Amino acid sequence: MVDVEDLFESLFGGRAGGPRSFGPVRGADTEAELTISVEDAFHGDRRKITLPAPSGGTREYEVTIPRGVTEGSRIRLAGQGGSGTDGGPRGDLYLRVHIAPHPRYRVKGRDITVDLPVAPWEAALGATVPLETPDGVVQVHAPPGTPSGRRLRLRGKGMPNPRGAPGDLYANVKIVVPPKLSDEERHLLEQWARVSTFDPRRAG
Template identity: 60%
Template sequence: MARDFYEALGVSRDAGTEEIQQAYRKLARRYHPDINHDPGAEDRFKEINEAYQVLSDPATRRRYDRFGPDFRQIPEDMADAGPRRRRAGGRSVHFGPDDGGGIDFEDLFGSIFGSGGGFGPIPGADQEAELVLSVEEAYRGGKRRVSVDGRGGREYEVTIPPGVTDGQRIRLPGEGGQGRGRGAAGDLLLRVRIAPHSRYRLEGRDIHVVLPLAPWEAALGAHVPVSTPGGEVKVRVRPGTSSGRRLRLRGEGMPNPGGRPGDLFTEIRIMVPPRPTARERELFEELAAASDFDPRRGH
């Protein structure tokens, strides 16, 4: 026995018959080897099958509760009187004390997967693919033709919601794995990946951007334009602003149709002319002579 039968079905030791049945149905759908092709699915299905056969029979369950993993070595007449199992018409049927209150295991199995000697409708599995977007595409949203690898070049028209975030999934109903026995097809889930950008850095719905300033803009203050995925906005720079300071523009980040939009954070970076003209050099020299400001001294 790989593990405790109650643990195998995910139920408590005082679970009732209905709870055990529901747990079995759920796990059987998930791990049946005709549906789940993972390497360990068949062993897991056998485990829950065995656990169900033991716990669904009141007498066998009492023996298991009383004697633990060695219950099969204990003769039935040593346990409390209770239901027995016998073969009937080539099928394993469990009867309660009144020969009518038990569970037909194969009927239960058939109710899960269909009857008539085969499986009934089995829904197709959901499938995933990656959808790479630029920051601008994620910001604006809209429609886009998408080709998914492994689908023979087939294209899908995808509606991208404005403000979609990295990791978010866009669902295409009915475009996943095919069902069996008239089962509905699964869905195709496009997992969004937002490509790195040379200017913008995203943290959730917040956008971070560097704001270059000329020395005089930082010293004197200014209203300067900032480029965002949604267009240009104006930022007020206070006099005496230093490099590294962050300015926050509320609501100017990624949109959010269902709630509050993100914010835009600008990080100040003061730039100097790489090759100053003669006049610029002259003015900087005058400033240096007139000013007693020392950026390396505490202030």
């Protein structure tokens, strides 16, 4: 014959009808959003942020943003999550990274796209022009006959990757026409128009 109380004691560590103890229980992991700039994602940063605390109210956290972090990545703050029970450890807090829209840079994964303004004669004749990137100014060569909308690839100049190859940077050529011409500029353009056989409606 089975003793019910002995069975409860062996299965649950307590007598039937009495308090049951399961030992220390780890606290729950929690998650919050962290919005950063393209520059902070590129270079990394260390900052203090204020978030709702798991136990109520708000709490200040010190966060290290890794260099080269990408959209949707999670930053783990160990032991900053929910409280444990019966002496159990706290859970972890995970910050899900969101990279804010930027007026110049468009980020997809580790690749960065930026517009490259060039003058009509630079596009036609070819030129090496400066381009501002998150890592500083670089020189970009536009070959002769570069059309508007052409993407020039700068290998390895995109978002850094601590565990592998960095992304690429794409310079999107944008031909910019002078808003106002001098008399000499107008004269030269009129000369060009007279001698040129190029028809943009039939090009390509």
